[in-house]
Amino acid sequence: xSVIAFAKNWNGKFKNSTFELxxxxxxxxxxLNTNMVVLSIGExxxxxxxxxxxxxxxxxxxxxxxxxxxxxSRAYADxxxxxxxxxxxEVIVLxxxxxxxxxxxxxxxxxxxxxxAAVQELPLSLDPFVVKKSVFSGKAFGHIQIxxxxxxxxxxxxxxxxxxxxxxxxxxxxxLDIDTNxxxxxxxxxxxxxxxxxxxxxDIVVSAGRGMRSPENWTPVEExxxxxxxxxxxxxxxxxxxxxxxxEHVGQTGKVIAPNLYIAAGISGAIQxxxxxxxxxxxxxxxxxxxxxxxxxxDYGIVGDVMDVLPRLTKxxxxxxx
Amino acid sequence: xxxxxCISNVPDTTTKVKFKEGDxxxxxxxxxxIINPWDELALTRAMELKEDAGNSVNEICVIHVGGAxxxxxxxxALAIGADKAVRIDACPAxxxxxxxxxxxxxxxxxxxxxxxxxxSSDYNGSSVGAMIAEFMDYPGISSVxxxxxxxxxxxxxxxxxxxxxxxxxxxxxxxxxxxGIATEPRIPSMRGIMMARKKPLEVxxxxxxxxxxxxxxxxxxxxxxxxxxxDSESAEQLVELLKNEAKVL
Numbered sequence: 113x114s115v116i117a118f119a120k121n122w123n124g125k126f127k128n129s130t131f132e133l134x135x136x137x138x139x140x141x142x143x144l145n146t147n148m149v150v151l152s153i154g155e156x157x158x159x160x161x162x163x164x165x166x167x168x169x170x171x172x173x174x175x176x177x178x179x180x181x182x183x184x185s186r187a188y189a190d191x192x193x194x195x196x197x198x199x200x201x202e203v204i205v206l207x208x209x210x211x212x213x214x215x216x217x218x219x220x221x222x223x224x225x226x227x228x229a230a231v232q233e234l235p236l237s238l239d240p241f242v243v244k245k246s247v248f249s250g251k252a253f254g255h256i257q258i259x260x261x262x263x264x265x266x267x268x269x270x271x272x273x274x275x276x277x278x279x280x281x282x283x284x285x286x287x288l289d290i291d292t293n294x295x296x297x298x299x300x301x302x303x304x305x306x307x308x309x310x311x312x313x314x315d316i317v318v319s320a321g322r323g324m325r326s327p328e329n330w331t332p333v334e335e336x337x338x339x340x341x342x343x344x345x346x347x348x349x350x351x352x353x354x355x356x357x358x359x360e361h362v363g364q365t366g367k368v369i370a371p372n373l374y375i376a377a378g379i380s381g382a383i384q385x386x387x388x389x390x391x392x393x394x395x396x397x398x399x400x401x402x403x404x405x406x407x408x409x410x411d412y413g414i415v416g417d418v419m420d421v422l423p424r425l426t427k428x429x430x431x432x433x434x
Numbered sequence: 435x436x437x438x439x440c441i442s443n444v445p446d447t448t449t450k451v452k453f454k455e456g457d458x459x460x461x462x463x464x465x466x467x468i469i470n471p472w473d474e475l476a477l478t479r480a481m482e483l484k485e486d487a488g489n490s491v492n493e494i495c496v497i498h499v500g501g502a503x504x505x506x507x508x509x510x511a512l513a514i515g516a517d518k519a520v521r522i523d524a525c526p527a528x529x530x531x532x533x534x535x536x537x538x539x540x541x542x543x544x545x546x547x548x549x550x551x552x553x554s555s556d557y558n559g560s561s562v563g564a565m566i567a568e569f570m571d572y573p574g575i576s577s578v579x580x581x582x583x584x585x586x587x588x589x590x591x592x593x594x595x596x597x598x599x600x601x602x603x604x605x606x607x608x609x610x611x612x613x614g615i616a617t618e619p620r621i622p623s624m625r626g627i628m629m630a631r632k633k634p635l636e637v638x639x640x641x642x643x644x645x646x647x648x649x650x651x652x653x654x655x656x657x658x659x660x661x662x663x664x665d666s667e668s669a670e671q672l673v674e675l676l677k678n679e680a681k682v683l
Contacts, residue, residue, distance in 0.1 A: 122595070185564065185567075185574055185575075185576060186567075186573060186574065189568065209595075210576060210577050210593070210594065210595065213552075213560050213561075213564070213576060213577075213610075214564055214574070214576035214577075214610075215564075216561070216564075217529065217533075217560075217561035217562075217563075217564035217565040217568065218564050218565070218567065218568040218574070220529075220530060220561065220565065220568075220646075221530065221533070221565050221568035221569055222568065224644070224646065225646070226528075226530070226646030226647040227529065227530065227559075227561055227646070227647070228559075228647060229553075229558065229559055229560050229561060230558060230560075242650065245558070246558060247556065247557050247558055247649075247652070248445075248449075248451045248555070248556055248558070249447075249555050249558060250655075251450075251451045251654075251655075252451050252453075252652050252653065252654050252655070253652065253653050253654075253655065254557070254649050254651070254652050255649070255650050255651040255652070255653075256647050256648065256649055256650070257647065257648045257649075257650050258646065258647050259645070259646055259647065259648065260644075260646045260647075296573045296603055296604055296607075297573050297575055297601050297602070297603045297607075298601060298602045298603070299599050299600070299601055300589075300600050300601065300602055301599065301600035302594070302597065302598075302599045302600070303597045303598055303599075304594070304596055304597035305596045305597055308596060310595045310596040311596075312595055313595065316682070340683075351613075352618070358579070358613045358614040359593060359614075361613060364447050364471075364555060365447070365471045365472065365555075365613055366613055372682045373676065373680075373682040373683070382448075383447070383448055383450070384447045384448070390655060393680075393682060394676070394680040394682045396672065396676070397661070407661045407663075408658070408661065409658055410658075410661045411658070411659075411661060411662065411680060412661065412662050412663075412664060412672060412675060412676070412680075413661040413662070413663050413664065414663070414664050414665075414666050414672065415663065415666060416666030417666075420666065421666055421669065424666075424667075424669040425669045425672065425673070427669070428669035428670045428672070428673045429673055431670075432670075432673050432677070
């Protein structure tokens with residue numbers, strides 16, 4: 113028996129969310145009194161794989177086939193299932209990100225393993241096996257029992273944190289035949305913004321709403337984000353009006369995020385918006401209306417016009433740095 | 435080409451959630467039910483594809499796994515413009531159970547394109563679309579923000595962290611769609627509502643399938659403490675608190 117974590121890489125590099133996944137899975141293995149195996153798919157340099165050992169990985173299986181450098185959910189799911197079988201994994205753990213959401217359900221069907229997405233913490237109990245997940249788009253939590261022998265979890269970002277646990281890593285190539293029939297989706301073009309902080313990865317998010325009054329008024333938001341090294345985001349009306357792109361929309365029907373610091377500028381805080389940000393560690397709200405519902409979920413609040421307050425905040429941050 | 439759109443019936447997004455029977459069940463008293471927002475956008479995009487005469491889309495069917503209480507939601511989908519609705523008469527136990535039921539239907543009634551919203555806004559399992567793809571052994575594409583057809587040429591945009599990919603695939607396939615797939619959901623017209631009454635809503639018996647997971651209890655998030663208010667002139671004080679009290683800078 114064992115537990116297995118699938119460590120996704122991005123262009124050969126892991127992210128903090130990968131190390132959080134390894135930290136979580138190690139703690140789960142300890143709870144179950146068993147071993148952890150970490151699986152990596154695609155070409156990743158040995159030094160990078162060894163970083164997994166900082167968080168408790170002592171055995172890494174790697175499938176270093178260049179054909180697998182970009183995510184193909186069908187092929188990845190096939191490999192995850194085969195690796196899980198080969199190490200007799202009882203629990204399979206993935207990050208609850210785009211790739212985890214694409215792969216985990218497929219592995220669930222392949223192995224008849226009960227699957228729970230967006231798990232918030234270590235299992236509440238092991239027998240029966242019960243995990244806690246967010247439901248109703250962040251408005252509540254559910255306790256879900258997994259009844260099958262094999263179980264598959266995707267864990268929510270920032271739910272566990274990083275736990276340093278240095279180990280010597282044994283890296284093994286996991287040899288298997290790759291079925292070329294599984295590559296029916298072809299990538300013909302790819303665009304990536306290299307210069308911006310990615311919203312789903314960001315520790316700090318500066319988000320703005322209709323209180324900005326016009327799409328031309330975004331400079332103070334961008335300047336504050338720059339000084340904080342933050343990603344920018346927006347409320348639904350702003351993306352619906354086309355003031356900002358859909359990829360920036362946070363809330364129930366947009367992105368659900370959990371940064372350390374979320375700054376809501378000129379956002380009233382409709383229930384759907386709050387659902388998407390409620391797991392943020394600290395929320396700062398800036399709004400002209402002292403009765404705005406955003407203040408009831410915020411840790412710190414400023415009543416004032418965003419066009420005055422944001423530049424002042426940017427200046428104060430610059431001064432505190434120098 | 436035939437398009438199948440998977441529909442969840444969910445509480446309106448403004449619903450304040452409550453639980454009953456010792457927090458073991460969702461309290462649906464007074465709840466307004468709607469088409470899951472992403473499924474509604476998927477249906478809207480399916481309509482756009484059918485209306486573009488250059489495409490050969492000739493049927494849009496919506497499918498739902500659930501009890502008769504969802505029929506009003508399915509009628510709404512028909513009023514928006516779906517040609518046909520199918521309800522698999524079962525209590526939706528979990529994503530595996532729902533996807534398995536839809537896959538059984540697909541085996542008898544093949545479609546070229548299967549659209550599924552990224553998640554349902556109630557249980558947020560975010561799994562049904564990818565599970566259908568696996569049950570059917572079809573390609574599945576996640577995080578889809580656009581689907582375009584040019585005869586049999588299928589082009590798909592997929593969001594990746596900080597960017598996008600343009601993909602080509604072959605039918606049949608499953609696309610798990612998110613915001614951006616259509617700009618605004620359609621509102622049923624008066625004519626649409628009249629016509630929906632005559633459109634077929636088939637009810638099919640469920641197949642026997644294992645249930646792998648079960649919700650046993652719910653809890654509400656802890657109430658936040660009071661918001662600390664700071665004078666709008668005192669940005670320095672906020673910076674100080676974020677650094678030394680909240681320790682997030």
